[in-house]
Amino acid sequence: MTERQLKYFEAIHEATDLALGADENVLLMGLGVPGPTGIFGTTSGLQDKYGARRVIDIPSSENAMTGVALGAATRGKRPIMVHMRLDFAVLSLEPIVNQAAKWHYMYGGRVRAPLVIRMIIGRGWGQGPQHSQSLQAWFAHVPGLKVVMPSRPCDAKGMLLSAVQDDAPVIFLEHRWLYNLEGPVPDGVYSTPLEGASVLREGSDVTLAACSYMVIEAMRAAETLASVGISAEVIDLRSVAPLDMATLGKSVGRTGRLVAADTGHAECGVASEVVAAVTEQCFASLKAAPQRVALPPIPSPTSPALADLYYPGANEIAAKALQTLGRNDVLPEPPSDPGRRWRDTPDPSFTGPY
């Protein structure tokens, strides 16, 4: 029997549907949640199914509505809040950082804030400086928040179900370029832990640790490296706070080499944290300086001509892996996309806008 395949957005939708069905206290809220496009299909039809009490559209008030979600969470509700772009959630940093992250601690454990905040990270098709930021490092820096960014449909479903069950606030980051990728997804309710990386490909020469869409690029890089006889291990971090140091340490202990790839900026970012933590804890195992593949300290540009220069991908990951091995092989060209002028969409079938 072939495994059931779902696209990433369908997995998110299914998890949300199951969570709403399983617990009357689960709420779904966000601008456009019941709307005609249903947050890129992730919330479509759920208001019809669960009613306008529990599945709600909201005012364009990211700040207060996050506080509202927190207030409901402290009274037994389990809200899932959705932002069509992470950039809009920047308006809600106060209730996330000062309040939700801290209420359990600063009130001595007397209050719980079981809140899930979904944020979608945009990229390409001219999304530009305010529609495509990957600010996971901001949230990962704040104690009291769990920050996850699954790359596969099965993890997206299992981790969203876990996030809704968790009594801590969870920042759930979804890269828009993952939305149409398909993968096997089990039926029914299951939970994937919010902590813990996943080894997607075993290898012995170099560890490629990546999160979110960069996992896709890391898997491509591993293929390319294999073609020149290099065995790369690919770790999907899945959670960026906390980091799974056990899995990272075990892998680097074997390979002695690390390339950390993140969708965000390199400076003070997740890739930096992975490199720093591995260097501290596995220094003796390292055979070469760990490398980062992440965004330069430049805002996301809009023009496709600039965006193509801006985003690193499989080639950059593979090149850094070679560097850790002290090799200067000429890597095979990636399979070309005939007729494809720009690389600012996940695949040529994609036509904007979005």
Next chain:
Amino acid sequence: MNRIRQPRDVEPRFFGLAPTQASFEGAVATAMFREMLRIRRVEERIGERYAEQEMRCPTHLCIGQEAPSAAVCAHLRPQDLVFSNHRSHGHYLAKGANLNAMIAELYGRATGCAAGKGGSQHLIDLDAGFMGSAPILASTISVGVGAAWAAKLDGRDEVSAIFFGDGATEEGTFHEAMNYASVACLPVVFVCENNLYSVHSELDIRQPPRPVAALAPAHGMRAAVVDGNDVEAVWKAAGTAVAHAILGEGPTLIECVTYRWREHCGPNEDLNLGYRSIDEFSQWQQDDPLERSRSAFLAAGWLNENVISTMEQEISEELDSAFDFAIQSPFPDPRELATHVFPDPS
């Protein structure tokens, strides 16, 4: 509305809200006087002992502003909720929260209401319905609205009363929260304690000359601005506001114009800083909400000196006991540093 400089400048106005017709009687008046007196004495005692450097946290005293706490909470039932800001002691006490746990919290003890992790700025007592306080302006307003939303979803008869200062009304989230409370018709009473200053910055340079309460009608809400040093006036406005909330008729904003006597943060007077005049301060001090109640209630025959003296005695003993409790309580165990960052599975 003209600039408010003196107590007599406060002009009550009502925006779609009628003060309650319920009569203000001896028992209610006496209970509120006692609560105001208790809050005053707690704050004074904290002020007296603050210099010992044993209460090592920012502490914002509400001396001069006791009336809104006593008057609003007089209408709240045990199941109703209070959300508060940095100047929270009055709200906490008037809602019936635990005094010992509050003083222990100021002393950073394990027996504190937040286990020593919050301090004066983060009081909580869930048993009393005091849901939390936080010093970032307006930050608990939306949280209180969210609690009211949960109550409405669950069909619980529960009102959220949210206290904040005039500074908080300049934050965008205050307007966002009013908008949502109004559109979702939630059982909320917004209580603005307008003490004319945000730290040291006067209201007139921060807001145009209109009452804070005038913001509410734009959000489809009823409102009132009342003399916040007149406990009866606040009680009458709040009575209707709470009744509307209970009846499912949506939120109300009550602006209580009052005045802070001590420094923004800490136990001292601060006239030396020069941001407010001695003349202004003196006029407000002569408008002491506690003294006004005392003389009015004595004249009405609701209080007598013997009753007041008994109250003073009881409060003093309660305070002696609370401070003893705090000082004798242990500090948090070192293991507590890293507990409660994340909840244990429920």
